[in-house]
Amino acid sequence: MSSPTTGLHSPVPLSARLPVGELAARSVAAAGAALAGTPNSLPDPQRIAAAYRSDRHLLIDGEQPDVWSPLSGFWRTADGWVRTHANYPHHAVALRAGLSLDTHASSDDLRALLAATSTPHAVAAVRARGGLCVPVRREDPATDTALRQHPIVAIERLGNAPKRALPRSNASRPLDGVRVLDLTRVIAGPVATRTLAFAGADVLRIDAPTRPEFAWQHLDTGHGKRTALVDIASESELVESLLHDADVVVLGYRPEGLRRFGLSPQLLGERHPHLVVAQLTAWPGADSPRGFDSLVQAESGIAWCESPDGETPGALPAQALDHSAGYLLAAGIADALRRRASDGGTWFVSTSLRRVAAELLGLPRRPESAHDESAQPPTNPETQSFTVGGHDVITVVPAVTWPGAPTRYASPREWGADTASW
Template sequence: MEPPHPVPLPSRLAVGELAWRSVCAVGRALSPDNFRPPDPGQIAAAYRSDRQLRIDGEVPDVWSPLSRFWRTADGWVRTHGNYPHHASALTAALRVPPHASPEDISSRLATMASDVAAYEITAAGGLCVTVRREDPQRDAMLRRHPLVETRRVADSPARPLPLHSVTAPLSGVRVLDLTRVIAGPVATRTLAFAGADVLRLDPPHLPEPEWQHLDTGHGKRTALLDVGAESARVESLLADADVVALGYRPSALARLGLSPAALARRHPHLVIAQLSAWPGDDSPRGFDSLVQAESGISWIESADGGSPGALPAQALDHSAGYLLAAAVITALRRRAEVGGGWLVRTSLRRVAAELLGMPRRPVPAPADEYEARTQEFEVAGRRVTTVAPAVLWPGAPARFRPARPWGGDTPEW
């Protein structure tokens, strides 16, 4: 089904069309026989939710000064420094003081080749990629694989879905959320919106930016737990879960015994949802902005042809989140019908390849006006305004359940 009017996310690439398909996938998965098309304007608002977010009436700082494009001796790189430990690794790799100014970093990077800068920063634990041109052959190769891979990975008896209400079709479904940043939390926020009991676990030593939690934490419980040191408790939670959502690097998950293969052996009843920046079990860390830069999207979206640009929203993150949520819902239905443990997974780079294979415009379409539906709630005494849900199904609530204070719950069902 085509949208009644375009999703107003102006871009040379088909960002609006990708957003429409991704959000619609959730509605179709929840109500395959009675699909309700969502509002294109609300989809645009949901994809730009960080721009609508207000905390005590103020717009939060979303981007660190170290998350940006930088000119190098032979081109451009893109860095990501929103998390303090990544910012520290970046400055250490460049041999500048921890609180160096952007001007100091710019001067240092201007003397380095792009690939050298990316290698040294990444080797130090930071995040940096060379801004590259599009590679159509690589994208075509990626598109040979499903946008969201879905396969049976274990044998176990069928588990009927719990009794549920029209407003909460996933009521009774337990989701253990081991994701961070945007894409994974959007997926689990969507499952929580549909009624699932979502418990998010975060490492005590890695705080989440407040705005990020408040923008994606709706309807979830949130607890702090060192999953490496508390493996017995994690195993107990997994034993009683229906879904586990994985958003950490595949190699890090493997070290913790939480790779999809290991989970399927120990807990063959689970639906395992995995999301990473790049495809492959040895893929490095990554974020939406870095994948845009590495995949060629940034040059396609350049305003002047001389400096890289960006999509009008973090569309790879949001699309991956909605698509993964839809795949989880479909896998739960399959488990109810035929049993088994299921793996559903995608990557931001695979979503980028999908976008790069869609029709393009020579220039971005003009932005249409739209009025975003928002909602307000209080969290730990803070007044929070966020975008209301974009996903629809017959009986869908008009509002998210509020987010809870980050790390304030007990890690138990």
Template sequence: MRQTAAAEPVPLASSLAVGELAWASVCAVGAAVRPDELQPPDPDQIAAAYRSDRHLLIDAVPPDVWSPLSRFWQTADGCVRTHGNYPHHAAALKRGLALPSDASVEQVSGRLATMTAAAACRDITAAGGLCAAVRREDPRYDAALRRRPLVETRRLADSPARSMPSDSRAAPLAGVRVLDLTRVIAGPVATRTLALAGADVLRLDPPELPEPPWQHLDTGHGKRSALLDAATEAPRLHRLLTDADVVVLGYRPAALRRLGLSPEVLAERHPHLVVAQLSAWPGEDSPRGFDSLVQAESGISWLESTDGSAPGALPAQALDHSAGYLLAAAIIDALRRRARSGGSRLVRTSLRRVAAELLGMPRGERPAVTAPYAVRTQQFDVAGHVVTTVAPAVRWPGSPEWFPPPRPWGEDRAEW
């Protein structure tokens, strides 16, 4: 991953090269849009974008973005990290620990303290929850991951070339239709970036699993939001795919196969599609995961410890945001390839592959404090609420200064 160095460092305090990773990831989008005319972004705005959840305001109040069950825990032989921001994941965590649904944080802590980290991960995962052991880094494994492309791109099927529908400098993706089947941060950052470039993005969520409101408002800019269950409404989904140019997938590979939405099946049925896939871990058997869990498993949490005895975290959800920007850049490149030579293409990466990239970059000493940085924000009225979010970090010549507003979650029709 090589990009022009920033004139000023991106102020994300870490001994790891988080700022350099963020700079290169954001620059990748600008380079994909205008490879012949690069416009460097603002390092301060990149830092703000990577920490957007910390600048988000809803009716002038910062939302509480972490569940009490999303944290580190001490076990009998080490530490684990769990994720319980979604209610169904919090319920599964307690179920995996054989605790009642109304169990307190203290009860969860007490149960985990009696278990090994391996047993906790096994039982919680088996129940459908999310738990990762906090491990030390494995340089050999990371080096093996880095021998693979940071974002894999390959041709899946043949089809006639389709020209880019727009030559607008401000909106180079105008007329491109993107079906967004992602959640949380990485996938929504990718599709938000495509929407900024003018794409018509339709996000679909299962009706029974609402997105936390703050999360949707933080990354939902410029997209329409509709409800559709991919498991029970496959014909409607494939009708949408017939007229789409891009589909962005955030489901686990096993779930995609079960739903008949694996990249290979999609390319066979819709040989014009650019299929973009994000997962937490590499490989076809990737379990559920989030940025915080990948930091724990990859060794980043121990490297970010401030005292050597308690694990820490990166100054931002940098794996998520970087994966999102890198995937958006690869999608734009795949669309340009399709315009030249046709065909369906797969572009994919994982948070763990991005972590390996970060762990292979030059390191320095951890700054004592995070340097102050300027933040450009914008305000919207969304469903009667005043929402303040961070303005775009991505830049290309003629690019918009501001995001279009988010739509209310789930209130649009599932149609183009």
């Protein structure tokens, strides 16, 4: 991972035992440099810290949303610890089913059950029902070293295709006219496509009508994008039409699901050789299971590195794997678009949260305490206001920048309010 951060006047104030501020600075700077096509990217450390903790500064009608389910978190087992993720209703249903908890089970019920259950049994039982539960593991330097032998963002040529110039590039909007089909959810993918929209791309996000997105999550990362509801299983012709006229497709769903719907990178490259195909997964490889930032922190050893007492797992001060992966993926997409313009070809851009975790675990660690007050993120960051669907929304301003870049995001749209067309 390159380090285009020369010019930062102070460290990014994100307090942690691991150098998460350095990871954040490098990731945001990489996005700015790639979008502008120049290394002269000088992001502001305060803005980076606020952007990485944007959910904690988000206000909807003056209220800060509650972003965690009571069934999500660290739980002590009979022989260790697990971390669960049950924010989405279908994941909560799967978690309860795997552990034979009734629909009214509380966090106390879950705690008591897991305390009498072994870690392997709990993980296997939840996963068997499609739920999300991982063991909290210690750091494995050999695994991280092996992961770092691969690029943090891989850019590969999938096949041949004619050159295609960037439509209308300019300093303020270097991706003006580029069409991006967004098939992502949760933080990392939406951060990537929000960054592309900020650079002028026409981003259309499509979601299944049966899986509503949390309002807070969409409003926090939906800036500048249009949003439509499409059942990709029954409306495959519409999806193919959108892909035919797109420049980029960004994939954030499980590889297994993408293959089932004919949307794997290889199949997309064969049918639409003009595309830049970008894919984000939780773990590396074509068979990555479901996963989220918090789960990768637990599985990779980050949770123990951030333990407050050596006995209880901890967490980074932000969903830093998600945000970093999003900015880095946006950087890779911008790079691939320029390669397509100069060399032609079909391009595949990919990264994973686990690969980003390996990068963090390999950065030089500072001796400062995680409770160093000078490293605390801003409590009153610069914000901007919108009215979306009749609601007053306040979000932080962009962290990514380049010479001539705008200083504000365009407004998010109401989720699902647009038509699925370019």
